[in-house]
Amino acid sequence: MSNILCIYAITGSANVTTFIQPEVNIGIKGMANTETFAIGFKGISAVVSKHHKTGFIHNQKTALDYAKTIESISQTHNILPLRFGTFVKSRKDVTDILSKHYDEFVLNLNKVNNKSEFGLKILCDSKQIENEIRRKYYSKENELKSTFHNGTPARSYLQAKFKEHLIEKELLKETDQIIKAINKRLDTFTSEMKSRKMITKNILVDAVYLIEKNQKEGFIDAIKNMESQYDNMNFVLTGPWPPYSFTDLTTK
Amino acid sequence: MQNNIIDQSKDVTILEILDRVLNKGVVLSGDIVISVADIDLVYVGLKLLVSSVETMEKKRLNHENSILNP
Numbered sequence: 001m002s003n004i005l006c007i008y009a010i011t012g013s014a015n016v017t018t019f020i021q022p023e024v025n026i027g028i029k030g031m032a033n034t035e036t037f038a039i040g041f042k043g044i045s046a047v048v049s050k051h052h053k054t055g056f057i058h059n060q061k062t063a064l065d066y067a068k069t070i071e072s073i074s075q076t077h078n079i080l081p082l083r084f085g086t087f088v089k090s091r092k093d094v095t096d097i098l099s100k101h102y103d104e105f106v107l108n109l110n111k112v113n114n115k116s117e118f119g120l121k122i123l124c125d126s127k128q129i130e131n132e133i134r135r136k137y138y139s140k141e142n143e144l145k146s147t148f149h150n151g152t153p154a155r156s157y158l159q160a161k162f163k164e165h166l167i168e169k170e171l172l173k174e175t176d177q178i179i180k181a182i183n184k185r186l187d188t189f190t191s192e193m194k195s196r197k198m199i200t201k202n203i204l205v206d207a208v209y210l211i212e213k214n215q216k217e218g219f220i221d222a223i224k225n226m227e228s229q230y231d232n233m234n235f236v237l238t239g240p241w242p243p244y245s246f247t248d249l250t251t252k
Numbered sequence: 253m254q255n256n257i258i259d260q261s262k263d264v265t266i267l268e269i270l271d272r273v274l275n276k277g278v279v280l281s282g283d284i285v286i287s288v289a290d291i292d293l294v295y296v297g298l299k300l301l302v303s304s305v306e307t308m309e310k311k312r313l314n315h316e317n318s319i320l321n322p
Contacts, residue, residue: 004286010278064266067273083277086285093284108278119268238268244276 004056005039005048005094006031007086008069009079009242010105012044028072031065032056036073039091041098044105047073048094051087058085074242078113080105080249081242101249108247115191115210116240118219122178122205123234126171133170172197175204178230182207185226189219192246204233208245216240 008030030036030049038045049069056062063084070081088094098105175197183193186209195207211219220237227235 007280060266060270063270063273067269070273081273081277083275083279084273086280088284089286096284097280236264238265241272244272247276247278250279250281 002053002089003050004053004087004089005091006051006066007082007088007094007097008036008047008049008066009073009077009081010044010046010098010109011038011073011077011079012040012109026073028069030069031062036069039094039098041095042102044098044102044109046094046098047079070242078109079242080108080112080247081244104249108249111192112210112243112246114213115243115246116213116216117243117245118209118211118237118239119241120205120207120209120223120238121203121236122182122207122230123202123236124204124232126201128232129171129174130167133167133174178233179205179207182226185222186219189215189222194245210243210246211240213240 025035025037026047028036028047032051034049034051036047036049038047040046047069066084070079073079074081088097179195179197182205183190186193189211190209191212192210193207195205197205199206209219223235223237227233
């Protein structure tokens with residue numbers, strides 16, 4: 001039965017003191033209750049565990065175990081988490097990966113050093129916001145009525161579509177304003193952020209923030225304060241996470 | 253109802269975790285990296301995550317309303 005190695009994370013860097021010594025069992029359990037150990041190259045390491053190629057089951061439990069192992073490593077080390085399902089055949093393959101992408105790994109490790117990721121989703125009652133926009137743009141509705149009046153099905157359809165378009169446009173404008181206000185407020189705590197807007201009608205913002213660990217409390221307080229200002233919105237904050245969303249690295 | 257919200261919140265946490273390990277993080281590809289199974293089997297789309305967050309929020313709001321207006 002052939003063995004394969006699962007890679008969980010890349011850790012350490014020339015500048016980081018928390019480098020895991022190579023070949024040392026690091027005392028953190030991997031998937032399927034395996035032991036994890038580090039394979040090193042010039043001051044960086046890959047944390048791996050050994051598995052049998054056949055009989056390894058990919059399911060929700062192993063994916064959650066994988067996340068748990070990454071979480072445990074990140075408690076004491078600076079890491080770049082790897083996507084679930086990264087397996088190689090041998091230790092040599094691991095050192096080849098570390099040497100080939102050494103500069104990119106070090107660059108990213110330095111970027112996320114001493115930082116955590118937080119996720120923020122801002123939810124709203126889109127109907128309520130739409131109604132507010134309708135009230136605000138009542139005169140435009142009247143304009144619409146005069147443009148599309150006379151009630152033929154085609155005109156009614158066009159009127160409805162145009163109204164939808166106007167509301168969506170205003171909703172996007174409002175979302176942009178909210179994102180701008182939030183970013184301004186969080187700027188002092190944030191090293192980097194990524195956001196997407198209007199991923200559904202009810203989720204205005206889906207954002208991730210990279211935060212210095214010592215800025216965590218201030219960041220959370222700022223979010224709480226903002227939530228109290230936007231009383232028709234709900235803020236769902238998650239974290240701290242290992243920096244999954246800030247390792248811009250896809251090797252070939 | 254409260255337990256329901258806690259369960260929902262737990263589900264959302266699991267989905268947030270799965271979204272990260274399955275859709276984010278460093279991607280190593282190339283000849284060295286091997287595929288041992290179909291990862292899509294455990295793929296959790298963002299849509300599922302988003303709908304779970306929305307459901308959780310709805311339940312939370314209903315719960316708050318039921319407390320304010322018993």
